Amino acid sequence: MTKNxxxxxxxxxxxxxxxxxxxxxxxxxGRDVGVAELGTFKELLEEHPLxxxxxxxxxxxIFLASLPAPEDTIVVGSTGCSSLVFPQAAVQNIxxxxxxxxxxxxxxxxxxxxxxxxxxxxxxxxxxxxxTADIGLDMxxxxxxxxxxxxxxxxxxxxxxxxxxxxxxxxxxxxxxxMAPKGKNFPKISMPELARExxxxxxxxxxxxxPRKLEKMLKRAIILARHVGPTYVQIMTPCPTNYKFKNNETxxxxxxxxxxxxxxxxxxxxxxxxxxxxxxxEVSK
Amino acid sequence: MQKVVSPEHxxxxxxxxxxxxxxxxxxxxxxxxxxxxxxxxYPITPQSESMHLVGDIFKEGYIREYFRGENEFAxxxxxxxxxxxxxxxxxxxGGPGTLRAFELFSTxxxxxxxxxCAFMTRGVNSPLTIQPDTIEMSYLLDTGMIMLxxxxxxxxxxxxxxxxxxxxxxxxxxxxxVFADGFFVTHTRENVxxxxxxxxxxxxxxxxxxVPVMDMENVPFRQMRDPFVxxxxxxxxxxxxxxxxxxxxxxxxARPSISSYLGGLLEVENADADILIITSGTAVSIAREAVAQxxxxxxxxxxxxxxxxxxxxxxEIRALTKNAKAVIVPEFNRVGWLAKEIKSIxxxxxxxxxxxxxxxxxxxxxxxxxxxxxxxxx
Ligand SMILES: Cc1ncc(C[n+]2csc(CCOP(=O)(O)OP(=O)(O)O)c2C)c(N)n1
Ligand SMILES: [Mg+2]
Numbered sequence: 001m002t003k004n005x006x007x008x009x010x011x012x013x014x015x016x017x018x019x020x021x022x023x024x025x026x027x028x029x030g031r032d033v034g035v036a037e038l039g040t041f042k043e044l045l046e047e048h049p050l051x052x053x054x055x056x057x058x059x060x061x062i063f064l065a066s067l068p069a070p071e072d073t074i075v076v077g078s079t080g081c082s083s084l085v086f087p088q089a090a091v092q093n094i095x096x097x098x099x100x101x102x103x104x105x106x107x108x109x110x111x112x113x114x115x116x117x118x119x120x121x122x123x124x125x126x127x128x129x130x131x132t133a134d135i136g137l138d139m140x141x142x143x144x145x146x147x148x149x150x151x152x153x154x155x156x157x158x159x160x161x162x163x164x165x166x167x168x169x170x171x172x173x174x175x176x177x178x179m180a181p182k183g184k185n186f187p188k189i190s191m192p193e194l195a196r197e198x199x200x201x202x203x204x205x206x207x208x209x210x211p212r213k214l215e216k217m218l219k220r221a222i223i224l225a226r227h228v229g230p231t232y233v234q235i236m237t238p239c240p241t242n243y244k245f246k247n248n249e250t251x252x253x254x255x256x257x258x259x260x261x262x263x264x265x266x267x268x269x270x271x272x273x274x275x276x277x278x279x280x281x282e283v284s285k
Numbered sequence: 286m287q288k289v290v291s292p293e294h295x296x297x298x299x300x301x302x303x304x305x306x307x308x309x310x311x312x313x314x315x316x317x318x319x320x321x322x323x324x325x326x327y328p329i330t331p332q333s334e335s336m337h338l339v340g341d342i343f344k345e346g347y348i349r350e351y352f353r354g355e356n357e358f359a360x361x362x363x364x365x366x367x368x369x370x371x372x373x374x375x376x377x378x379g380g381p382g383t384l385r386a387f388e389l390f391s392t393x394x395x396x397x398x399x400x401x402c403a404f405m406t407r408g409v410n411s412p413l414t415i416q417p418d419t420i421e422m423s424y425l426l427d428t429g430m431i432m433l434x435x436x437x438x439x440x441x442x443x444x445x446x447x448x449x450x451x452x453x454x455x456x457x458x459x460x461x462x463v464f465a466d467g468f469f470v471t472h473t474r475e476n477v478x479x480x481x482x483x484x485x486x487x488x489x490x491x492x493x494x495x496v497p498v499m500d501m502e503n504v505p506f507r508q509m510r511d512p513f514v515x516x517x518x519x520x521x522x523x524x525x526x527x528x529x530x531x532x533x534x535x536x537x538x539a540r541p542s543i544s545s546y547l548g549g550l551l552e553v554e555n556a557d558a559d560i561l562i563i564t565s566g567t568a569v570s571i572a573r574e575a576v577a578q579x580x581x582x583x584x585x586x587x588x589x590x591x592x593x594x595x596x597x598x599x600x601e602i603r604a605l606t607k608n609a610k611a612v613i614v615p616e617f618n619r620v621g622w623l624a625k626e627i628k629s630i631x632x633x634x635x636x637x638x639x640x641x642x643x644x645x646x647x648x649x650x651x652x653x654x655x656x657x658x659x660x661x662x663x
Binding site: 001005006071072073074076089090091092094096097100103104105106107108109110111112114115116121138139142146 | 322323325349350352354355356358359360362363364365366367368369370371372374388389392396491497499500501502503504505
């Protein structure tokens with residue numbers, strides 16, 4: 001999208017909603033603003049209905065500020081808490097069904113390659129842990145096997161939050177949740193390692209408690225998906241509502257989980273992707 | 286190199302060559318002339334061959350993108366994504382494949398996607414069957430998609446090609462399912478008249494969509510203040526309720542184009558007869574033979590071939606059956622969905638005979654229809 005499309009008819013300027021006017025005058029399209037500039041520009045997300053203290057909300061704010069080209073980004077989501085956010089974000093968003101996000105993204109990315117062969121259109125999947133590691137795992141992995149040029153982002157709150165806090169494959173072993181009344185009896189799925197083996201050229205596990213680091217991971221993942229192959233970012237996003245901790249404790253909890261070794265940030269990159277990254281980061285210097 | 290021509294030229298004016306081909310090959314010939322951007326496949330008998338052949342024309346350069354997905358749910362999701370991205374897509378499935386993908390069909394309609402999908406109908410498990418049976422059509426009746434039912438390979442070729450301009454009108458813009466009875470149509474050979482290979486439909490115009498194309502080439506807008514699923518929001522409820530009605534209305538708005546391209550939603554022979562046979566798909570061919578044999582016995586029987594199941598030719602059938610003494614509805618499924626449809630729209634529906642019904646893969650003997658005719662005559 002050229003920034004030209006995003007403008008107002010002067011005759012209607014006074015009745016255009018304020019948030020839209022702000023987006024035109026001071027939005028991030030075509031500008032080099034990121035997490036460091038948060039608070040100085042109009043963000044893509046306008047309000048949201050997530051709970052106070054939601055880890056997802058914080059991660060999504062960082063995600064939207066990290067987009068290297070929001071004016072050419074389409075987000076493919078899945079049913080879950082995050083699907084409540086995207087209808088209110090100023091990037092195009094597809095919510096199709098629960099679990100089919102990577103298939104929808106595969107078709108979309110290929111379609112956009114046909115229609116815009118000379119342009120990078122970033123197709124980014126953003127979905128919950130249940131959507132990614134459970135119900136959609138087959139399609140997530142097959143999009144990686146096929147080497148689709150898409151970025152897959154998991155918002156990992158270690159539960160089915162939107163349906164009231166049931167166990168997911170990403171919950172920690174032993175955790176008592178709905179549908180795991182005696183505690184979950186198998187370990188958290190090693191999605192980052194599965195991603196690495198399945199063909200992702202870049203894999204990162206990050207936390208919104210370290211926004212700048214997370215931004216860097218997201219930017220790398222999105223740019224490498226354009227040029228090299230599928231990428232995966234798993235973001236730890238604790239859920240105060242279902243894990244029943246105070247909603248001002250989210251960031252502390254993230255830090256605590258990391259300190260205790262329960263949550264382990266990590267990065268994998270293939271030699272080919274590293275080479276591409278060196279080249280691209282050299283150019284952008 | 287193919288030349289773009291108007292749909293009217295491709296369908297009605299261009300000279301037609303007669304070829305002796307199977308139904309699967311008829312799919313290939315339709316898609317070859319349909320200017321399809323992307324096709325996504327997954328094998329299931331009796332559909333597989335048609336998508337092999339579509340793969341062949343991808344290799345020959347008639348289609349720009351083609352791949353095999355990992356299952357039907359994934360394939361129907363991927364064609365949805367591609368369609369939202371603004372390209373013309375095609376896929377095909379049948380029987381268990383249809384059921385595996387089921388959740389997608391209503392979302393195609395709800396998302397206003399003009400996807401054309403061929404359904405090569407087949408029985409569903411259990412026990413395992415690969416044989417012809419139209420029961421999946423019963424399940425699809427209320428998904429919001431337009432449903433055309435081919436009698437033979439000629440219909441399959443014609444309906445598939447015509448499905449694209451029907452689906453893609455802005456005021457319609459919903460999916461079209463083109464149904465053909467597995468094996469009977471897909472695996473048998475017959476004379477089919479096809480347009481020259483060097484002409485094709487005009488390309489799909491992404492911005493004909495009545496909803497935003499997901500390409501970030503139009504202004505992203507905040508869709509709603511509260512997402513539809515948020516609780517206790519009257520506006521959300523009302524939006525969903527009116528949207529469902531709008532999808533139904535879109536199918537209604539397709540009637541004129543279906544009528545003009547297909548020559549009516551139905552076709553009648555001997556409309557004034559006391560006994561009418563009303564059916565669709567390959568059962569029409571068998572019924573036609575039964576009507577001819579009945580004539581030799583001195584019995585006067587009419588035949589109604591329904592081409593379009595959704596939207597349903599309600600008014601046409603009401604008018605046609607008004608004076609009939611008996612209406613026989615032969616079907617290739619256990620549930621008798623077509624007989625139910627007809628019974629639901631005419632007042633004196635005790636004259637509707639939901640028989641013969643053949644399912645599980647058997648052929649329908651002409652005699653079984655003749656027996657019903659004789660019973661009604663008695
Ligand atoms: C086919 C289908 N099955 C089940 C559901 C119900 N459902 C909606 S959201 C959800 C949980 C989502 O969990 P997750 O992906 O982890 O996202 P979160 O809400 O935790 O962010 C479930 C089970 C559904 N919408 N569709
Ligand atoms: Mg979750």
